[in-house]
Amino acid sequence: xxTSRITGERIADYLNEGKRFDGRKPExxxxxxxxxxxxxxxxxxxxxxxxxxxxIVGVKMDVMEPYPDSADRGNxxxxxxxxxxxxxxxxxxxxxxxxIEIGRLTDRxxxxxxxxxxxxxxxxxxxxxxxxxxxxxSLNDDGNLxxxxxxxxxxxxxxxxxxxxxxxxxxxxxxxxxxxxxxLQKEPPVTITAYKIxxxxxxDPTLEEExxxxxxxxxxxxxxxxxxxxxKGEALEIDIxxxxxxxxxxxxxxxxxxxxxxxxxx
Amino acid sequence: xxxxxxxxKSKSEKFERPDGRxxxxxRPMKAKVGVVxxxxxxxxxxxxDTVAIAAVxxxxxxxxQHSQNPEKGTLRCNYSMxxxxxxxxxxxxxxxxxxxxSKITEWALEPIVMIKKYPNMVVDVHINILQANASTxxxxxxxxxxxxxxxxxxxxxxxxxxxxxxxxxxxxxxxIKEEEDWEEGEGATDIPITLTNSGKITHLQLDGKISSQELxxxxxxxxxxxxEIYEVQKKALKESxxxx
Numbered sequence: 001x002x003t004s005r006i007t008g009e010r011i012a013d014y015l016n017e018g019k020r021f022d023g024r025k026p027e028x029x030x031x032x033x034x035x036x037x038x039x040x041x042x043x044x045x046x047x048x049x050x051x052x053x054x055x056i057v058g059v060k061m062d063v064m065e066p067y068p069d070s071a072d073r074g075n076x077x078x079x080x081x082x083x084x085x086x087x088x089x090x091x092x093x094x095x096x097x098x099x100i101e102i103g104r105l106t107d108r109x110x111x112x113x114x115x116x117x118x119x120x121x122x123x124x125x126x127x128x129x130x131x132x133x134x135x136x137x138s139l140n141d142d143g144n145l146x147x148x149x150x151x152x153x154x155x156x157x158x159x160x161x162x163x164x165x166x167x168x169x170x171x172x173x174x175x176x177x178x179x180x181x182x183x184l185q186k187e188p189p190v191t192i193t194a195y196k197i198x199x200x201x202x203x204d205p206t207l208e209e210e211x212x213x214x215x216x217x218x219x220x221x222x223x224x225x226x227x228x229x230x231x232k233g234e235a236l237e238i239d240i241x242x243x244x245x246x247x248x249x250x251x252x253x254x255x256x257x258x259x260x261x262x263x264x265x266x
Numbered sequence: 267x268x269x270x271x272x273x274x275k276s277k278s279e280k281f282e283r284p285d286g287r288x289x290x291x292x293r294p295m296k297a298k299v300g301v302v303x304x305x306x307x308x309x310x311x312x313x314x315d316t317v318a319i320a321a322v323x324x325x326x327x328x329x330x331q332h333s334q335n336p337e338k339g340t341l342r343c344n345y346s347m348x349x350x351x352x353x354x355x356x357x358x359x360x361x362x363x364x365x366x367x368s369k370i371t372e373w374a375l376e377p378i379v380m381i382k383k384y385p386n387m388v389v390d391v392h393i394n395i396l397q398a399n400a401s402t403x404x405x406x407x408x409x410x411x412x413x414x415x416x417x418x419x420x421x422x423x424x425x426x427x428x429x430x431x432x433x434x435x436x437x438x439x440x441x442i443k444e445e446e447d448w449e450e451g452e453g454a455t456d457i458p459i460t461l462t463n464s465g466k467i468t469h470l471q472l473d474g475k476i477s478s479q480e481l482x483x484x485x486x487x488x489x490x491x492x493x494e495i496y497e498v499q500k501k502a503l504k505e506s507x508x509x510x
Contacts, residue, residue, distance in 0.1 A: 042350035058350030175353035
């Protein structure tokens with residue numbers, strides 16, 4: 001069920017006093033829980049829970065031809081599926097825009113930050129390179145799937161082991177793994193999405209809050225503050241000054257979220 | 267020891283399963299209800315490495331309206347595997363196999379669900395396979411039956427599903443991938459069966475080669491396994507209503 005206008009007005013009123021329905025501060029995330037290695041056949045996998053929102057992410061690898069514009073680098077393919085199992089709002093069928101956008105946002109955060117060292121995934125230039133598939137599935141949607149998906153993606157990558165590759169046949173031996181890790185940069189990108197509700201900005205919205213937000217900004221950056229992907233979502237315009245505040249807000253939040261992620265991974 | 271040696275050995279001595287289980291031994295089972303907070307009912311069911319989750323939404327009004335049935339409600343199942351649930355990445359989205367399993371699952375469940383109570387409505391059952399090592403449709407049906415009960419949909423009884431295999435000449439319960447791909451002797455025959463807990467068949471498929479006498483033996487094994495699975499399902503449902 002969509003959130004009613006009256007509830008939206010109440011959420012905005014509360015936020016004017018810096019309060020949220022669940023008692024959090026506007027810049028406060030819900031509790032983050034991460035479980036890695038949740039799938040036996042995936043090269044890497046992670047289940048991420050943020051409050052009641054839950055996603056499962058798996059990394060699979062294969063060997064294929066490189067794309068013409070990146071003949072000496074590996075391929076990255078990110079997909080997201082909003083499972084009908086995870087919300088009464090999602091239906092089966094070809095992916096609709098929200099699923100496509102989550103896949104694209106995660107793809108760009110990972111790709112543009114150069115988190116995966118793609119040049120090291122080249123086997124033979126122009127002929128054979130590793131392909132990294134990141135597949136994201138929602139298991140329960142209570143808002144902020146965007147950030148949950150991206151956290152799941154980079155933690156699954158971090159825990160992945162490369163599959164066995166048979167040089168003679170030029171094919172991957174499915175189901176057999178090596179001890180080799182995917183070559184990654186030290187600092188992972190973390191996306192933080194800020195949502196504007198009434199006059200206030202919040203992060204990690206619940207589904208109700210997400211429903212009544214007028215605009216949002218997703219910023220992907222490393223914990224030390226190097227930004228490499230941004231998307232402004234939804235139609236409402238934003239003042240330049242306000243946008244600058246959003247950058248500062250997400251940077252502050254990112255540091256905290258990153259330390260919660262590190263704690264959750266221990 | 268190769269598979270061939272195992273088979274020849276089985277003729278004189280005991281047949282050995284690839285994972286060392288006894289012939290009638292089901293893999294360790296786990297069941298839990300309430301795994302998807304958004305859903306009206308949900309459950310996880312696993313046979314060893316095969317893990318299924320199911321969520322029920324409804325009964326709710328059927329859309330589009332012309333699909334509504336004024337005589338009885340509709341039970342609609344949707345089975346799908348996550349891309350990384352198998353060793354070779356599966357392409358996301360439906361295919362012929364998943365479409366058939368979805369329908370088979372509907373047929374397996376409908377006899378026990380009092381769907382007549384909900385004219386013009388639909389009960390959606392979504393099943394996702396998180397990790398696969400054969401018998402995924404059986405795990406899916408077991409999870410779905412639990413999710414329906416958890417959702418409080420009126421049911422006449424439970425169903426429990428298991429796959430029986432014939433590997434060369436030996437019958438085994440709860441088939442794994444290595445057994446499904448058995449090539450020695452007469453090869454593998456795979457028989458997934460769903461029974462109500464009073465012992466009626468709501469689903470049976472068979473692929474392979476078997477005599478009618480052996481098939482009767484298969485039904486006996488299925489009935490025995492069915493009772494064991496039912497106990498696991500019952501326990502999970504009881505745990506979900508335990509008062510704090």
